[in-house]
Amino acid sequence: MASWVRGRCIGRGSFGTVSLGFDRRTGEVFAVKSVDTGSCLPHQIESLENEIRILRSLPPSPHLVAYLGDDVTHHEGLAKTTSRNLHMEYVSGGTAAESAARRGGKFSEVDEAIVRSQAQCVVSALQHLHSGGIVHCDVKGRNILVGQDPRLAKLADFGSAIRIGESGARVAPRGSPLWMAPEVIRGECQGSPSDVWSLGCAVVEMVTGRPPWEDHGVDTLTRIGYSSEMPEHPAQLSKLGRDFLEKCLRRDPEARWSCDQLLQHPFLQKDAVADSSPRCVLDWVSSEFEDDEEEEDEVGASSNSVAEEDEADARARIGKLSSSRGANWESEGWTMVRGNRECDPEEEEGAGAGAGTSSQYRETSGAEWGNGSGIGEYSNFSGRLLATEAQCSSINSSSVVEEEEGGGGGGYLAVGETEMGFYSLRGVVVLLLHHYCHCLLRMLSRNILLLLCYFTFSLALFFLFEIDR
Structure with missing residues (x-):
């Protein structure tokens, strides 16, 4: 009696069906790919046996669907059947092709970040295969499984995979025609560069939700293998993403980037930024600042700490200016910036205490006195205050009395975006x-x-x- 129970069917391909499996002993849920040995075609059972053999030989990788075992089961009943089964890790998020189809053609910056992360996982999986002399031969959206976190993907379906040397081998074309490389269509060779071409086609599919070529039968195969046409790069993909596709979709196999090179492409880097304008000054980095940072790294860790302190201080000051409360005009520390030469500094000290803004106006040198406008200016680094000539001698409690007697003191406060000014009633x-x-x-x-x-x-x-x- 089998130690596991077969559940519902979750997938069906040309070489067999995939169902859920439930382990009676451990309660583990896994995926089972099965082929009926009595009714299947010879190449179908050969494909499953090839996949079992490939997965058995592969070292574990977080970017490949894990091999859990294989067996043969016999089903008793009216029609006795025998199934060859491959037990694999169950990935619950569906396929990358299904995820792209659900978007319905919509593609945002968030979607590109997901595609970028999934592509990085697939390239890592192909690098793992190619380093062991294995070519997948059928990279496409339906063979890329997505986990519960949509950014994580695993490469699956090794029924078409082959083991070859570094120079490639002349084999019969394997895989799905619309994702095949030109040299595969022509029957010349199928090696690691062919997987890179299929990877580029899969990325196009992950963005658009459609195959990279329109299916017109033999005419499409002729276009892929013998013309100079290329799959159209999606316009909604960023410039960085289109450059990545250009490195994959090159008709000359020798000109395509290897997986080692692709992993260094900025499109696959975790800190890659979109081609959009910076949202604030602190988010923008120019080449000049990058050069400065490299020089600071050579100096030592102390300079880095100073830069971090400066950045933190800048963020704190910008945060204060952008707060909803606005500038604090009543704080201490007002400093004379430009004064009215007709005003008496001694009177200003007394006036400041009565006005309620600050009682400590600091005098500047004589060269700084006089701005030619009859206005005294003060600053406390959170704003600027302008006092009229009358206010230089009347910003105290007596100004209210002078206003009632028609003396022209006191007045009204006008507030602008960058300054505050006191005006008399006549001026208003x-x-x-x-x-x-x-x-x-x-x-x-x-x-x-x-x-x-x-x-x-x-x-x-x-x-x-x-x-x-």
Whole structure:
């Protein structure tokens, strides 16, 4: 009696069916590829035996579907059957082709990141195979299984795989025609460069959800093997991704990159960035800054720590400026930037205490006094405050009294994007009148044609009434 129970069918291919298996002893769930030895064609059982032989010989790899064992089972009943079974790791996420089809042609930056990660897994799997003298021969979206984490993928289905030397071998074409390399279609050779071509076709399929070529039978095979045409690179793929495809899809097998080279391509690097604009200044890195960083690495770890501190300080200051509370105008530490030479610094010290902003205005040198505008400027590194000439002597509690007596002190506070200014009542009235006059003139200038039409129409009506009389 078998130690496992067959479950539902989860896949069906040209060489057999794949079902879920349940181990009675351990409770483990796995995948079972089976071929009915009594009704199958000879090449089908040969394919399964070849896959069992290949998987047995392979060292374990996180990017290949794991081999768990094989056996033969007999089914008693009306029709006695015998099945040859291959036990494999169960990967629950489906295939890369199914994932691409579910997107329905939509492809975003997130999808590209997933495809990039899946491609990195497949290239690593092919490198593992090629280093052992094995060619997969059937790399395509349906043979790339996706885990629960869509970024992780495993290469499966080794029924067409062959073991050859580094120079390749002349063999009958194996695999799926729409993913075959030109030299395979021509029957010349099938080696590791052929897998790289199929990999490029699989990436096209993972992006578009469609095979790399339209299936028109013999005409398509002729185009692949004997023309100069190439699979179309998806427009929705980034420039970096299209460059990766260009390294895979080269008609000359010797010109294609090897898997070792492809693993060094920026498209497969975990820190690869999309071809988009930086979202903030700290995200942008230029070649000049990269050169500076290389020089700092040669100096030592101390310079790196200084750079990290500078970056942290910059982030902290930018964070304060971008907070929802805005600038703190009431904080300590206001410094005189430019002063009014008609203002008395001694009066400003007393005025600052009464105004409530700061009681410690620090005097600057005489060369810095006088900005030619009658305005004293102060800064506390979180904003700028401008005080009018009247405010230089009236920013204290007595300014309220002076305003009531018509002295012109005190006034109103005007706030802008980069500065704050105190204005007298008279100044506010003038500013308001100027603003409304400006708005009126703009309105009149925009509607002058309408006014002319209205005026002409009124004159016409007037003359018509006069004629009637």
